[in-house]
Amino acid sequence: MTATRFFSDNAATVHPVVMEALAAANHVDTAYDGDALSQSLDAAFSDLFETTCEVVWIPTGTAANSIILAHFVRPWQGILCYEEAHIEVDECGAPTFYSGGAKLMPLPGRGAKIDTEALKARIAGIRRDVHQVQPAAVSITNATEYGLAWRADEVGAISEITKGAGMKLHMDGARFANAVAFLGCAPADVTWRAGVDALSFGFTKNGAMMAEAIVFFGDSGGAGVRELKKRGGHLLSKGRFVAAQIRAMLKDDLWLANARAANAGAAKLAAACGNRLMYPVEANELFVRLTADEAAQLRGAGFDFYDWGEGAARLVVSWDQDAEAVAPLAAAIGAL
Amino acid sequence: MTATRFFSDNAATVHPVVMEALAAANHVDTAYDGDALSQSLDAAFSDLFETTCEVVWIPTGTAANSIILAHFVRPWQGILCYEEAHIEVDECGAPTFYSGGAKLMPLPGRGAKIDTEALKARIAGIRRDVHQVQPAAVSITNATEYGLAWRADEVGAISEITKGAGMKLHMDGARFANAVAFLGCAPADVTWRAGVDALSFGFTKNGAMMAEAIVFFGDSGGAGVRELKKRGGHLLSKGRFVAAQIRAMLKDDLWLANARAANAGAAKLAAACGNRLMYPVEANELFVRLTADEAAQLRGAGFDFYDWGEGAARLVVSWDQDAEAVAPLAAAIGAL
Amino acid sequence: MTATRFFSDNAATVHPVVMEALAAANHVDTAYDGDALSQSLDAAFSDLFETTCEVVWIPTGTAANSIILAHFVRPWQGILCYEEAHIEVDECGAPTFYSGGAKLMPLPGRGAKIDTEALKARIAGIRRDVHQVQPAAVSITNATEYGLAWRADEVGAISEITKGAGMKLHMDGARFANAVAFLGCAPADVTWRAGVDALSFGFTKNGAMMAEAIVFFGDSGGAGVRELKKRGGHLLSKGRFVAAQIRAMLKDDLWLANARAANAGAAKLAAACGNRLMYPVEANELFVRLTADEAAQLRGAGFDFYDWGEGAARLVVSWDQDAEAVAPLAAAIGAL
């Protein structure tokens, strides 16, 4: 069935190593996040990112994004983001809920990357008074909602504008692993070294069961974060089972290996799609031109994927689908 | 270590059958709560409760309580509860957060059971105007925060007052299994048959990993509930793994067997505590008089538990601690 | 000074009749909104609008808009509006605050009128799931933020789409009087007869001191509205002084006379502006092309107004500025 499922990496299986880690964590320990596994996260991520990190596990990406943003903005402030960002279009207003009312301020871009000129113009166009919502954070997604990887210098350009306006920079890293795998860079290069203050580091799509890491770089976290988490009902009593998933994903860079596998599958599919591609394929998502007839034909052959407006489709390759697993779909697309 | 840990059932292990269910769920399926396991919950609980149920899985009890209460009250309304109810003292204000500002209105009682006369008096004392917060829901906890089980007629007495004032009745069932195991009744008897509109049915403390069921009886659920869940960041992408835990707990009444085991352990400990007991032991929690010296002595022997104010302690027996597992502590208390 | 102030009708004087009404209300009566004047509003507006109205006085338009919208949408829902609507760009997020988090969903248009095709397309483009915010209300402003009056059939076209999608229709009538004065229609024609569910009827800009009416047509108001008002801190203890202003404005159609005076002044200015006008002048606001030099020249002559981006300015004529009062500015513009 992994050879036919391309609708989302949200539905992928859990990596066996993660399952083993859950079994290994099935012993008595302190409740909530006082256990040894939870307590080990700061150090583990500080190693990975080569800087001091404050890390909070959380079961979903929506909660991770929302808590970081709620920590960075006050209820009357705003969050600048790409107009089709996940936080803007797919989280039922969760960042507004967690922040107590902050406004998402959408911006245009290409391939889901905020256009820097549009960002500057938007900031410049806001009157500095109490009538207009003043933005206090910018959020970008890496890899983007259209499967592109932000380069370090691109992040830096956004960061420069962000910091120049006294705002915080958040990165939604639901597919951060795929971006890093594509870029071949150090995780630090496209995050704090480029000016990112906090990262939602996603593991669920990439082989975990329900585990994301809220990563604050330097001293950008602190008081209030854990209250937001508890108040949102996200402090799991047996929290060690979430921390265990994350530790398993970090061990021997499983997160990177899984992302590479998904990316490799996507690259193979991309080759088959040729000029059907609407965007370069830099992570594990493909957006392809496909007529309704062609889509029906592929579905008739058992392949499952989402339409993306008229005449287009989204194909997502998961960590458990390597080049071999995507071969049937690649062949079917080639034969259209 | 199970023979020494009595600080909370929050830290207990996960039952092997639940672990097996997680492994069995590790296949591809629809994302979020569209999978077969999630979809099966309504029917499973409708069977168990002998009436139509609408069921929503959720990873924590705090989120379960908050979503039910947010569904029942508007931001300017109130929630009547026992003054030491978990929602009042241990959830960082989560029900207020989820409801957009509802007021918790604490009431006295004995053994964490709301006093019915106090409830009536409180309702009667509220002026029906816009200046005073009007309560719209009552919340009770079964088993209570002091380990007592609400009998059907006691619930009915609360329900009569609640319904008479046009309010909804919520039951926090973090230890619902322990209460039912003690009462030996049908789950329906102390819930909807006695007037409960919705139940937070806890499984995490009782052998699951992170799995609670929001159970709406009849048509008390409906529009808005799933938005509250999504907006709170609780719609897990691989939701089948939460549903799987719940199905495993329901199968062959594992929830009841586990609760019986914990209750049996607690009963054995209770016998050893004799007149140290501050409340009858009807579930898996004991509140015992214990001097600071005695507490130190038990801790010196390796036992782990919480102080409960001065001169008292709370002992909690988990599903993985049967009569045999509590024997060392029973002996130690007996020898004080 | 009335001959030089064109920056906003927000700063206009209070009509002498309103001042007299305040003096006349300076006697003892019931507190809050239990007084005779407050109690008379439902009937007065029901007469004016030729249908049953539920009316709530409120000191500001921001609060009026916010309370109506908060009454119409739940926290997780959305409000469709023009992308430069006052509620979207000038209220510091107040509708989101009052509604507990509702999302403003901006739409393009011409002259601050929502484009009906864009409205349809936006609604059609929203997936009916819990991930995307579902809109529950549409808000239009009459006269618009660019000084245009919505005709009855235009409102009807918006209403048809709105009602077809199960939503409520709100009209921000900060300058409703000016629109009605221009259209020469019955107030009912561009409101409930055209499908409007509730109106923020502004009096402050038009000669009152701080008085707006929240007008619910038919049974669109009801439970919750007064709680929103009280909770927002808008239930004035000496409420009769707000109701008195509104009654004075309604008496002998003072609201209409004042709006006609402002419109007449604006029309005279418009004639002087000729092809500098960016929009037809249908109420009391003019948007005119003006170079920086020209603007400086006018300011040098004592005229006060706002720039409107580069090369443009906004001129607002108030109720206390008739054709004679605007003559100096008209002459100055003509002489540029």
Added chain:
Amino acid sequence: MTATRFFSDNAATVHPVVMEALAAANHVDTAYDGDALSQSLDAAFSDLFETTCEVVWIPTGTAANSIILAHFVRPWQGILCYEEAHIEVDECGAPTFYSGGAKLMPLPGRGAKIDTEALKARIAGIRRDVHQVQPAAVSITNATEYGLAWRADEVGAISEITKGAGMKLHMDGARFANAVAFLGCAPADVTWRAGVDALSFGFTKNGAMMAEAIVFFGDSGGAGVRELKKRGGHLLSKGRFVAAQIRAMLKDDLWLANARAANAGAAKLAAACGNRLMYPVEANELFVRLTADEAAQLRGAGFDFYDWGEGAARLVVSWDQDAEAVAPLAAAIGAL
């Protein structure tokens, strides 16, 4: 009618000097709070309080209290107050609304003064973890809800505890003038000199129309306050009319003269009530034992007042009711 109305000072008339100030303010000026009158408030209150003050006018006391408290606490924190404080029982949850969810934490006391031992015990009893709401502010009312004046040393005792726990101290001064008139002290003595961080200084009950001052002492105000006000819909476009009321009340200490008149009337009534009094009369409110028959008898004679539970009544004397105006009621009570 002033000789029969004793139900509330909320319904009192507006002082002629305030009416004149409104007339005098009826000229064109800048909108919102940019006008000269609004801009003059900081200096005027800094003079009155002999320290640097940041002052924000607001139309209601509920909004004043809510904005100050929302500025002092985060959504997940708490506000300690007397269990019958106005903010707890008479504001429809407004402080919770404005703060985004803060919890009011009621405390016992005598005469509506928080008991200091109870305050200490409550603070000491809170676990310093994320499960329990941590208080961040204390609110006291002066004069209290039972008409008592807080002495400087009493405020100091509360402040010491408050500051010792890292919290802010708010004073609800809906009847601050009456307290100061009774105490004969400098306004500074019972506010910042005794440790108060911010005061809701009420003028509406005391002769204004709708005007309260939010007074931040020292640097306790700052960023965010004006956004809360705007977002709540309290930034009136013709704000000069609120500022004008406050300036009129400050001029020649009208606020003090009015409070003295009300207090004198209350003292005269108090003498007539003798041992019916439930509390000392230190401001303009009396709480008196009165049987249902006696209450009916007084009402039959035309006097209007509120019952206060069974066998008791509340009588409030307003600024426009001096000793002469209360004579008929004093006589009637004496004759019972």
